[in-house]
Amino acid sequence: LWGWLRPTPAPAVNRFSLFLPPEQVLQPVTQSGNRVAISPDGKRLVYVGPAERGGRLWLREHDQLSSTPIAGTDGAGTPFFSPDGRHVGFLVNGTKLRTVSLDGGPVLTLSDSVNSTGGDWGPDGYIYVEVDSGIARLRSSGGTTELLYNALKRKEVGAEWPVLLPGARAMVFRTRRANQAATDFQIVVMKLPDGEPKVLMRGVYARYSPTGHLLVATADGKLLAVPFDPEKLEVTGSPSGLLEGIGVEGTGFAINLGLSENGTLVYTTGGATGSRRPVWVSREGVESPVDPAWQPQGIIANFALSPDGKALAVDVVQNGINTVWVKQLPAGPYSRLTFGDSGNMRPTWSADGRSVVYLADVTNTGGTPTMRRADGTGSARTLLPPGPTWGQALQTRDSRWLVLRSSFFGTGKGNIFGVRMGDTTLVPLASSPATEGDAGVSPNGRWLAYTSEESGVFEIYVRPFPDAESARWQVSAAGGSDPVWSRSGRELFYLSAQNEMMSVEVAPGAVFSINPPKRLFSTGPYTPIGPVPSFDVSPDDKRFLLLRETTPTDRNELIVVQNWVEEMKARAGR
Known part of the structure; x- marks a missing residue:
């Protein structure tokens, strides 16, 4: 009788580090969002780990000593569990919303036109995601989105x-x-489906705890417990500090944090703010610094080397806004080129090397092609009238053409066009129901290289330029991305599906002819960029410019705390 009447002891808090071996390690940040998820019962972890090219989802069962890759999830980010813990939703390149069964079965594509960095799967049968205009939901079986x-x-x-x-x-x-x-980002609560939104506090991420708190992560890596009434949707007390140094990365656009319904917490420590640096890599794979003293003052998103190799145009993310800077090489000044309230991104160089071409007035779907002198003098010049937004813009070596890639979030999903400088008539160059990207014209102006997933995987293709419909050749054989022409035009470089720098010799002449691809070195240690090529080539074609994450961020471990809500109650005074 005494055993029945005495209070049940509180469950013991169990804290441990889940080691991830190098072949299973958490991937560096290449997409915005949350890179870890835990099932409602706390028995399954899913995270973004390595793949042959980029990342994919890995599953760690609570009773297993090793993680296993989830088939069909290459390129995935931002995993989230179904309410029963048997399925996982995820995003690919921020545009494709997919689900996969952990019990086996095909990957299902619910939408290929979201614009999202996060999602959640509700017990009401809906998946909630971001779209161009805000937050929407759609059925977990697919269908139309409801804003x-x-x-x-x-x-x-x-x-x-x-x-x-x-x-x-x-x-x-x-x-x-x-x-x-x-x-200054704000945490907002809203009654579904059409209640009036209410601002609660500042923070970069929030989720509900079964203790009656909101867990709010701040930009500086603090985790706060905020007493919260889920019926009235109101904060009912002052925040209490729980943890410091959790993994908030990418100036607040990436995080590693999950909490199960039964109170198991998973997170990483340390951020990597400002840790990307360009480095030189020889054809043999030998690395050397660009300028060890250079501080980019933000996260480098992408870059372009000037035609003479003496300057670097850099897209830097500061406080969530893209700005274009110019760095004089090797150790010269670093100056900001774009200003204003709107973002500017993805710089390339004019043919004469005196100006930078970039996308201005950036929205969630792209920007407007714009040109400005690299020394900052004069005013920016818009290259096309207002209209569709673009995801890539570059000038051909002869200064006669502007080559454009349409936004992945618009109609066509990344079709490639050309327009003569000073004109407005768009000439289709690579247009299909598949996604095209990474456009580049050879130095002699004869050939257009690009990527397309028309075969089901991204491969490298070449067409004549500008008469692109007259012929087409496939360059890669087992997956490829990021085609970049050598400065001499005698080679075409690209990244293989196995994270290797490949070189294809191109024969001179009016007929396109190539030799088989050759491997140069592994690009595994370097950061993939995504919508534009991840590397550039020196004027003598002997070195490559790539990005490296230079600050360790404890990617080889996940910290797991079972029954963490008991500890949280004590810390929060409950």
Whole structure:
């Protein structure tokens, strides 16, 4: 009788480090979002780990000593579990929403036109994700999207990372405005499906805890417990500090944090803010620094080397806004080229090396091709009238053409066009139902290289330029991306599906002819960029410029705390 009447002891808190061997390690940040997820019962972990090219999802069962890759998830990011823990939703390149069964079965594509960095799967049968205009939901079986929160009407540039409250009666998410620092992002709660949104506090990420708190991560890596009433949708007390140094990365656009319904917490420590640096890599794979003293003052998103190799145009993310800078090489000044409230990104160089071509007035779907002198003098010049937004823009070596790639989020999903400088008539160069990208014209102006997934995987193709419909050749044989012409035009470089730098010799003449691809070195240690090529080539074609993550970020371990809610109750005074 005494054993029945005495209070049940609180479950013991069990904290341990889950080691990830090199072949299973957490991937560096290449996409925004949360890179770890834990099942509702706390028995399964899914995270973004390595693949032959980029990342894919890996599964770690609680009773297993090793993780296993999840088939069909190459390129995946931002995993999230179904309510029963048997399926995982994920995003590919921020545009494709897919689900996969952990019990086996095909990967299902629910949408190929979202614009998302986060998602959540509700017990109501809906998946909640970001779209161009805000936050929407669609059935977990597919169908049309239903807009729930319109960020554009509120003059916000982002409404992101939706997380459902119990019963899917409401959701919390974050919002941000143009030129707003991550420290000023706001956590918002909204009753579903059409309640009035309420700002709760500042933070970069929030999710509900079964203790009756919101867990709020801040831009500087603090985790706060905020007393919260999920019925009234109101904060009911002051925040309490729980943890410091959790893995908030990419100036607040990536995080590694999950909490199960039964109170198991998973997270990483340390961030990597400002840790990317360009490095030189020889054809033999020998690395050397560009300028060890250079501090980019933000996260380098992409870059382009000037025709003479003496300057570097850099797209730097500062407080969530893309800005273009110019760095004089090897150890010269570093100066900002673009200003204003809107973002500017993905710089390339004019043919004469005196100006930078970039995308201005950036929205969630792309930007407007613009040119400005690299020394900062004069005004920026818009190259095309207002119209569709573009995801890539570059000038041909003879200065006669501008080559454009349409936004992945618009109609056509990345078709490639050309337009004569000073004209506005678009000439289709590579247009199909598949996704095309990474356009580049050879130095002699005869050939257009690009990527396409028309075969089901991305491969490298070449067409005549500008008469692109007259012929087509496939260059890669088992997957490829990031085609870049050598400065001499005698080679075409690309990245293989196995993270290797490949070289293809191109014969001179009016007929396109190539030798078989040759491997140069592994690009595994370097950071893939994504929508534009991840590397550039020196004027003598002897060195490659790539990005490296230079600050260790404890990617080889996940910290797991079982029954963490008991510890949280004590710390939060409950």
